[in-house]
Amino acid sequence: MNPAPVVALVGNPNAGKSALFNALTGARQKVGNYPGVTVERKAGRMSLPDGRPIELIDLPGTYSLEPASPDEQVTRDVLFGKQEGERLPGAILCVVDATNLDNHLRFTLQLIGLGLPIVVALNMVDMAERDGLKIDAARLSRELGVPVIPTVAVRKRGIDELKAAMAGLVGDGGVQKIAAGSGFHHEDIVVLQRRARAIALAATTEEHGARAWSHRIDSIALHPVAGPILLAGLLFLIFQSVFAWAQAPMDAITAGFDQLGKWVDTELPAGFVRNLLSQGVIKGTGAVVTFLPQILILFFFILLLEATGYMVRAAFMMDRLMARVGLSGRAFIPLLSSFACAVPGIMATRTIDDPKDRLTTILIAPLTTCSARLPVYTLIIGACIPAKQVLPGVGLQGLVLFGLYILGIVGALLAALVLRRTVTRGPSHGFMMEMPKYQRPSLRDVGLGLWARCLIFLKRAGTIILLSNIILWVLASYPVAPAGQKQTEYSIAGRIASGIEVVVKPIGFNHNIALALPPAMAAREVAVAALATTYAIDAGDNEDATDQALSGKLGRDWSLPTALAFLMWFVFAPQCLSTIAVTRRETNGWKWPAFMVSYLFVLAYVASGLTFWIATWAGL
């Protein structure tokens, strides 16, 4: 039997491609990477009305077949059958935005020129109608010479008709290969654009002068006074909700893991397996999984801002500020995503076409406060910063957390300023970007995006984090210390930590911190798990101590200068293997990740040291 035919989903950015992909494939999608490049590969299964399966691949949005960025290159390579590990598509599903026909048709004309079977999804027809545009799909189809199906992907309208049209395109899975160059005439963008404009004009049968409602929203969203207030308010709301809304589910998860630990302790016979499970696996992994709600809430808002189109407005407003440090507004989107996680943030820099801008953004992305730092911040602040009110309604703990976020932002901007004048010096290519129309986001699309993030996080918790916890637990538990000696000092891990302690003692770190630093290289949140594990081992058989919360132990064990220095370390230190790995892939080599890791470690060491000594001197 032939494998399912491949259909490539292609279109301009902002044409509603992802929504159409979701509508066609549902949850049956696989998100991965193309080999060799870090362009996200999204593929999904769909069935035609007659039951035949189709493999639909969602190609990165692009304005033309002349690539300007890595993801545009992938789109071109897949369509020409040159992408490694990808079968040549048997047909193209081209998405165009009905409200933006004259621009999107230009790319459609280019695609039709390829000679592959093609169907056009005339998407967002509802928005076009709201804008006072009536588009004659039949006329458009005649002009283009290919089937045109009106759709509203976010409302799943026109999907059945589209599937029927696709059924006509794919044969038995056999593929006609387009020889490179044949059937594809390189035409000047301007020539194609003029033809596209003429066709769009002919197919648009009715137009009244209704001002697009996006324009009206922008009059407020980009208003000289209201605009910045709205942006600041939104950012505040996001970070506020991360803490307020996440509390209940986090407590529930903690309680669940505690129950599980108790159950293991009572049901299993004492010994290696029980200790490994309760101290290494459950305590450690539980400490990390607890933060899933916070991470999901943050991603929820970022996905929502992207889906509505507001994210580009934020970039538009921030461009001037970013220009001051040598970047462009485009860098704002990757940096904001980095607040959730630097890995997707760094991957999002692909949309920055200027290589120097992009490199700088990659290098500073780890400085923005990613959600993996939250567990560390929350734990240490809760344990060591007194919960007193500074002003009515403003607690000291919240203020410190806010300060850490600000510090990350200021650090990132200063780093950009310095880098742009030294290692990534070069002319600025400015800022040029389409501002998509505002859209009511589909909760289903946001939900699918969240689900993918959730799986990635849990997979990490179940693999890297779990593994490093088990290794740490074993290293920290053996050899067993003789009576009178502390286990966390006598064990293998303890001895390694004693070596590290020599280096970090001057910046105020104690033995248990030294013990938690190496495993935290795997991922920052592992520090919490590692501290939980080491203190659990230290508590050992002492039942009272085991039951006591980790934060209570830290509060007694750590001085305030040590806690502050530790927080400062986590603001700057590049403690994340995934970030280093993604930087290597994105920059094609070890040079830049090595540079990034060194400058961040130096910053972290200096900042922690200064904090510790100033705090000690101030008598805190």
Next chain:
Amino acid sequence: MRLDQLPLNRPARVLAIAWADLADTAAKRLRELGFDEGVTVEAVHVSPFGKDPIACRVGRMTVALRRAQAQAISVEAIAA
């Protein structure tokens, strides 16, 4: 008049674009976003911070660009 001098909400026609003054990538993006001699443009928004960049309507699309690039585009106001 240049595009960066065009008052807000005043439709204008693009007379000429000094492609040579633009970096290659910028010129390519500008073409892809629909800028061309003869098309109608209208500046509709400016950034609240420093009035730069500006958002222009080109065709049915709204495009953000910096004043530095808008300088390369000469326009002529169309009588409303």
